Amino acid sequence: MSAYKSESNLEKVLKAGHFAFTGECGPPQGANIDVLREKAQHLKGCVDAVNVTDNQTAVVRMSSWAASLVLLQEGLEPNFQMVCRDRNRLAMQSDILGIYVHGVRNMLCLSGDHQKFGNHPESKNVFDIDSMQLINMVKTMRDEGKFLNGQDIDVPPRLFIGAASNPFADPSEFRAYRLAKKIAAGADFVQTQCIYNMKRFRDFMKQVVDMGLHEKCAILAGVTPMKSVGMARYMAKQVPGMDVPEELIKRLQGAGKGKVAEEGIRFAVEQIEEFKEMEGIAGVHLMAIEWEHRVPEIAERARVLPRPQV
Amino acid sequence: MIVAEPKPIKEILEMIEGVHKILVVGCKGCVTVCNVGGSKEVGILASTLRIAGKRDGKELEVGEYTLERQCDPEYVAELEDVVAPYDAVISIACGVGPQFLSERYSSKKIFPGVNTKFMGGAVEHGIWAERCAGCGTCVVHYFGGLCPIARCSKSLLNGPCGGSSKGKCEIAPDVDCIWDMIVTKLMQEDRLDDLLQFRPAKNWTTARDGGPRRMIREELVK
Numbered sequence: 001m002s003a004y005k006s007e008s009n010l011e012k013v014l015k016a017g018h019f020a021f022t023g024e025c026g027p028p029q030g031a032n033i034d035v036l037r038e039k040a041q042h043l044k045g046c047v048d049a050v051n052v053t054d055n056q057t058a059v060v061r062m063s064s065w066a067a068s069l070v071l072l073q074e075g076l077e078p079n080f081q082m083v084c085r086d087r088n089r090l091a092m093q094s095d096i097l098g099i100y101v102h103g104v105r106n107m108l109c110l111s112g113d114h115q116k117f118g119n120h121p122e123s124k125n126v127f128d129i130d131s132m133q134l135i136n137m138v139k140t141m142r143d144e145g146k147f148l149n150g151q152d153i154d155v156p157p158r159l160f161i162g163a164a165s166n167p168f169a170d171p172s173e174f175r176a177y178r179l180a181k182k183i184a185a186g187a188d189f190v191q192t193q194c195i196y197n198m199k200r201f202r203d204f205m206k207q208v209v210d211m212g213l214h215e216k217c218a219i220l221a222g223v224t225p226m227k228s229v230g231m232a233r234y235m236a237k238q239v240p241g242m243d244v245p246e247e248l249i250k251r252l253q254g255a256g257k258g259k260v261a262e263e264g265i266r267f268a269v270e271q272i273e274e275f276k277e278m279e280g281i282a283g284v285h286l287m288a289i290e291w292e293h294r295v296p297e298i299a300e301r302a303r304v305l306p307r308p309q310v
Numbered sequence: 311m312i313v314a315e316p317k318p319i320k321e322i323l324e325m326i327e328g329v330h331k332i333l334v335v336g337c338k339g340c341v342t343v344c345n346v347g348g349s350k351e352v353g354i355l356a357s358t359l360r361i362a363g364k365r366d367g368k369e370l371e372v373g374e375y376t377l378e379r380q381c382d383p384e385y386v387a388e389l390e391d392v393v394a395p396y397d398a399v400i401s402i403a404c405g406v407g408p409q410f411l412s413e414r415y416s417s418k419k420i421f422p423g424v425n426t427k428f429m430g431g432a433v434e435h436g437i438w439a440e441r442c443a444g445c446g447t448c449v450v451h452y453f454g455g456l457c458p459i460a461r462c463s464k465s466l467l468n469g470p471c472g473g474s475s476k477g478k479c480e481i482a483p484d485v486d487c488i489w490d491m492i493v494t495k496l497m498q499e500d501r502l503d504d505l506l507q508f509r510p511a512k513n514w515t516t517a518r519d520g521g522p523r524r525m526i527r528e529e530l531v532k
Binding site for chain 2: 112125133165171184241
């Protein structure tokens with residue numbers, strides 16, 4: 001038996017003690033495979049694994065498992081995302097088996113945005129199980145070789161199990177505890193919500209470290225570079241559970257016309273530099289939304305290249 | 311109680327197009343309490359239909375009757391003679407009513423006059439809110455007496471999700487985050503251990519997912 005849980009590249013990078021760097025790729029709203037392949041090429045060599053979102057913000061896109069397979073063909077390691085909104089426990093388990101046999105080794109377990117936010121708000125939602133139960137189901141499938149009903153699996157899928165954590169959502173006093181609960185349920189790594197309020201995040205991490213959670217699970221800090229003042233304002237006002245301090249918005253405004261994106265990247269690079277030194281942080285998850293082509297530059301400037309070969 | 315709301319009058323008029331003799335039937339149960347289907351509302355709907363009929367130059371005879379309950383065959387049977395001269399019935403009970411009427415009076419056209427909303431109660435005068443999803447296996451004691459299945463938009467048993475903000479749910483600023491309430495309550499009661507307890511996947515067979523439900527109380531069956 002291997003010393004690894006999944007033998008994914010991400011798992012090996014983390015286990016070897018490297019500072020991990022993961023990226024993200026939203027599948028196309030259509031069957032345009034060229035767009036997907038192009039996004040993949042920008043990320044190649046810059047990241048240890050690429051999150052493939054699952055109908056993000058409840059907007060229909062190419063399925064996350066199919067897009068994950070395309071990334072595999074392109075020589076990238078996918079981090080297959082699965083939300084609880086669209087599938088019941090049967091569909092979830094069968095998709096988990098399917099992606100595993102095709103070579104996917106990382107999986108991120110999420111509740112999923114409510115369909116109200118998406119482009120099919122009239123739809124029925126599933127939420128048969130929640131993200132906590134999904135994490136535990138994938139762990140039970142891997143470590144005990146059993147389906148959720150207790151039945152044996154003929155060749156269990158061995159996946160590196162990811163979870164999300166939002167340090168900025170409410171009730172804030174419970175956030176570190178909920179992370180602890182996800183780790184106890186089976187999370188091997190955690191990617192946080194986009195961080196903009198560094199002070200609040202430092203406080204959160206202090207609590208996480210005091211609880212010893214960073215020793216049980218690799219915590220990757222979420223970074224999304226701001227492209228514009230409008231984006232910052234939108235995130236501050238419209239996205240629930242997001243904390244964008246006014247001073248950051250002022251800083252972006254102060255950059256002047258045509259220089260806001262550069263200032264956004266500069267802030268992201270500063271953040272990554274701080275995360276490298278922050279106790280309890282094992283890496284960064286860069287969510288450059290529809291900005292995949294800027295990832296090589298950000299990675300370069302944040303001095304996370306070349307990526308370790310393990 | 312079961313909470314309902316009136317259907318728009320325009321929709322009702324379209325439904326009963328071509329009908330000339332119609333009986334509006336109310337219910338003295340839940341829909342009376344939530345001011346939508348009692349004898350008072352029967353009167354209002356019947357008058358509205360008569361006025362609309364006159365306005366449109368239609369021949370429309372509208373009768374009125376309110377049953378003790380529409381979800382009980384012995385009360386439904388009371389309508390036998392009352393309903394005879396009419397072609398159709400508008401039930402303004404919850405969704406159970408029109409079906410009991412349809413089963414008992416199969417030759418009559420049955421129309422629903424209300425939209426059945428949820429199981430809940432009045433939180434303020436004129437405001438009702440959902441409290442129960444009828445899942446068939448109550449577990450509110452795990453959650454400080456509050457139900458995340460009915461009241462969390464994602465029915466999370468291990469909440470709250472990352473969309474909880476200042477006590478409100480991500481889906482709308484006027485929707486309370488029930489998980490915020492659960493966490494606050496249990497923390498105040500020093501029950502953090504209960505919150506950290508992993509709640510496994512629920513068995514939904516007792517909910518609607520297990521198919522249409524029946525309940526048999528042997529001791530009551532004759």
